[in-house]
Amino acid sequence: MRRREWIGGSILALAALVLGSDSALETAQSFTIPTACTDAAQCASFCSSVVEQGRSESDFLQLAAYQLGPPQAIDLPAANLSMPAPVEPNNVYAGTGAGMFSPAVAGHLSRVYSPNLITGKVDVIDPETFKVIESLDAVPSPQHIVPSWDLQTLWVSGDISYRGGHADVMPIDPKTGKLGNAIDVPDSYNLYFTPDGKSAIMVAEAMRRLEFRDPHTMALQGYIATPRCPGINHADFAADGSYAIFTCEYGNALAKIDLVHHTLAGILPLTAGGMPQDIRVSPDGSVFFVADMLKDGLVLVSGDAFQQIGFIATGVGAHGLYPSRDGTKLFVANRGTHNLAGVKNGQGSVSVVDFFRPRVLATWTIPGGGSPDMGNLSADGKWLWLSGRYDGVIYAFNTDDGSVKSIPVGGMPHGLTVWPQPGRYSLGHTGNLR
Numbered sequence: 001m002r003r004r005e006w007i008g009g010s011i012l013a014l015a016a017l018v019l020g021s022d023s024a025l026e027t028a029q030s031f032t033i034p035t036a037c038t039d040a041a042q043c044a045s046f047c048s049s050v051v052e053q054g055r056s057e058s059d060f061l062q063l064a065a066y067q068l069g070p071p072q073a074i075d076l077p078a079a080n081l082s083m084p085a086p087v088e089p090n091n092v093y094a095g096t097g098a099g100m101f102s103p104a105v106a107g108h109l110s111r112v113y114s115p116n117l118i119t120g121k122v123d124v125i126d127p128e129t130f131k132v133i134e135s136l137d138a139v140p141s142p143q144h145i146v147p148s149w150d151l152q153t154l155w156v157s158g159d160i161s162y163r164g165g166h167a168d169v170m171p172i173d174p175k176t177g178k179l180g181n182a183i184d185v186p187d188s189y190n191l192y193f194t195p196d197g198k199s200a201i202m203v204a205e206a207m208r209r210l211e212f213r214d215p216h217t218m219a220l221q222g223y224i225a226t227p228r229c230p231g232i233n234h235a236d237f238a239a240d241g242s243y244a245i246f247t248c249e250y251g252n253a254l255a256k257i258d259l260v261h262h263t264l265a266g267i268l269p270l271t272a273g274g275m276p277q278d279i280r281v282s283p284d285g286s287v288f289f290v291a292d293m294l295k296d297g298l299v300l301v302s303g304d305a306f307q308q309i310g311f312i313a314t315g316v317g318a319h320g321l322y323p324s325r326d327g328t329k330l331f332v333a334n335r336g337t338h339n340l341a342g343v344k345n346g347q348g349s350v351s352v353v354d355f356f357r358p359r360v361l362a363t364w365t366i367p368g369g370g371s372p373d374m375g376n377l378s379a380d381g382k383w384l385w386l387s388g389r390y391d392g393v394i395y396a397f398n399t400d401d402g403s404v405k406s407i408p409v410g411g412m413p414h415g416l417t418v419w420p421q422p423g424r425y426s427l428g429h430t431g432n433l434r
Contacts, residue, residue, distance in 0.1 A: 083195035083241040093327035105420035108174040115142035118411030144415030147426040149193040192428030195241030239285025247276035280321040291318040314351035325381030333372040342390030345369035364402030387413035
């Protein structure tokens with residue numbers, strides 16, 4: 001693997017200057033420079049973005065310690081040749097209607113699983129009683145609960161914020177609700193699956209790359225480097241499975257991944273001043289809806305043409321996106337703040353958007369304020385479950401009238417999932433099923 005060493009004293013001094021620490025100059029000499037940093041201006045931008053995130057010096061050095069080389073070859077079948085045939089040709093969500101369970105989830109416990117960044121636990125909620133019934137000791141800094149492609153495992157993905165820049169993934173058995181053994185994965189911020197189920201796609205956010213791994217053992221198969229996509233994070237897939245679009249949170253851009261040839265197809269810079277978050281494709285596959293936390297709404301993108309085509313204002317800090325069970329609406333979780341460090345009792349809300357004629361149909365607020373972040377719908381579509389990231393609670397919104405229940409869990413809950421979900425297979429994240 002080729003490596004780029006830190007180039008000259010000017011870059012080192014720049015890092016120390018931005019971080020405001022003399023020790024950065026000494027420590028940085030043992031690290032490699034991010035592939036994207038080819039000159040002082042680019043490195044300055046990178047360093048500044050880390051400081052703006054409220055990261056510490058050690059966090060900066062972890063993020064700066066990239067070991068990126070050219071993408072390794074991946075000898076895998078084309079994703080769009082062996083994925084399951086769509087239930088309906090013009091509705092990717094046609095197989096996820098209320099009650100449309102796969103036989104694969106028979107015997108699975110009805111639970112809401114919520115990872116907590118601060119406590120390192122997965123809080124387990126009974127959706128019938130709306131009460132926490134258990135807290136599982138998971139990986140440090142757990143980020144998301146991700147259903148596997150075959151619906152047999154719920155994966156807990158970790159983050160490098162703690163443990164000196166290392167993370168694990170850990171399986172939950174949905175039949176028993178018990179944790180399995182952790183698997184060593186260096187950077188496992190988020191997790192998706194190729195539409196054919198042949199590979200897990202580990203989103204190595206800090207290393208700016210997508211790692212293709214065995215979906216059961218998580219053994220590395222290869223990776224695609226995305227050096228121009230800082231903060232690579234959320235994704236959704238073309239209707240035919242031929243490509244995926246990932247958001248570049250700290251680069252205000254999107255990355256298009258060719259899943260037939262396993263290459264980075266392109267980077268799309270978005271209109272200035274944004275911070276793209278979650279992304280969901282329209283039922284007919286023609287438009288991708290991208291939540292933008294700084295622009296307070298949804299950026300509309302043509303996936304095939306890979307062009308920005310519109311915008312819909314929703315609410316402060318637009319973040320998580322969840323289709324209704326009938327595929328006609330898109331629920332938008334608005335965090336209620338632009339501050340990545342969080343604001344308690346913020347201007348959080350949920351916007352209900354018409355998927356076919358993009359417009360806001362309703363806005364649900366939280367009495368006293370809040371921070372709805374990530375989650376999923378109940379199997380029958382009657383409840384929208386979301387983590388209250390900065391308020392230490394879990395929200396359950398009634399999708400008929402927008403009223404909300406709050407369940408205290410403390411800490412910082414994040415990417416929760418509701419299980420089981422209708423659908424034939426999972427594309428990952430907190431339950432993107434098809």
